[in-house]
Amino acid sequence: MIGIVLFIALMGITLGQRSSLTWPEKFARDSIGFVQGIFYRPASAIAGFFEDIGNMRSIYKENERLKIAVAQLTTEQIQTRNYKETNVRLQNELQFTQQQKAKNNYDWRVAQVNSVSNDSKTLVIDIGSKDGARVGQEVRSLEGFVGVISRTANFTSTVTLLTTLDPKNPNSYAIAATALGKEQTFGMVESYDPVTNTFQMTKISENDSIAKGDQIITSGGGGKFRKNLLIGTVEKIQIGEFGQTRTAIIKPAASFVDWKELFVLYTPEVPE
Structure with missing residues (x-):
């Protein structure tokens, strides 16, 4: 009977609105918290230990990938050095002029984009003739070839974008191009389709090995670029108009939108 009375009294105390806990509740909560702490800390440490092991495995794999990348880069640097030495030797044997030798040696100058025309065919950069900008210099973004400087002022230059390529326009031009790693490939990038946002590379031989996925680069043919x-x-590759050649549809490397800065390619001045 006494136990029932005490139980009912305890229920009445604990169910009411209170601002503090009773001493039995405090004792029970502290005891439970103490016991939980004893088990939680070691369990947390063990869980953290296994998580660290998992992270170490990820770091080890990433380290392996980085080592492989460094080894590949070192090999490519050696190959590039050999190619450069061979190229210099051949240029000397073929009696290249200093201007010809300097054609593909260039510096990059960062240029800020000041404005873009309403038709998005030209833009203005903050490098002008006072900074060494010249008509015909190529302009690129981080992604790829963008356009050519077509006009210069003292402190600004106008860049005509590759999206203006049009064989029907007498003021347009064509770009001699090849596929990366396929020197025998040749074609002319001479038009841009704004609907599909693609370039068309024409005059490709029907026996050419060009294929889907190939990267298209300027070949340097004609000396313009x-x-x-x-x-x-x-x-994709399509059959040409008369069936004797092929046309490659090319997705641009550059996005042609939302530029803040570009790079102007400067060829060193060669004394005459």
Whole structure:
């Protein structure tokens, strides 16, 4: 009877609105909290230990990938050095002029985009003739070839974009191009389709090995543009108008939208 009375009294105390706990509740809560702490800390430490092991495995794998990348880069640097030495030797044997030798040696100058025309065919950059900008210099973004300087003022220059390529326009031009790693490939990038946002590379031989996924770069043919500027990637190959040639549809490497800065390619001045 006494136990029942005490139980009912305890229920009445605990169910009412209170601002503090009773001493039995405090004792029970502290005891439970103490016991939980004893088990939680070691369990948390063990869980953290296994998580660290998992992270170490990820770091080890990433470290392996980085080592492989460094080894590949070192090999490519050696190959590039050999190619450069061979190229210099061949240029000397073929009696290249200093201007010809300097054609594909260039510096990058960062230029801020001041404005873009309403038709998005030209833009203005903050580098002008006072800074060494010249008509015909190539302009690129981080992604790829963008356009050519067409006019210069003292402190600004106008860049005509590759999206203006049009064989029907007498003021337009065509770009001699090849596929990266396929020196025998040749074609002319001479038009842009704004609907599909693609370039068309024409005059490709029907026996050419060009294929979907190939990266298209400038070949340097004709001397108008320097070599190895990335234009885009082949999306598909079509039969030419008369069936004797092929046309490659190319997705541009550059986005042609929302530029803040570009790079102007400067060829060193060669004394005459």
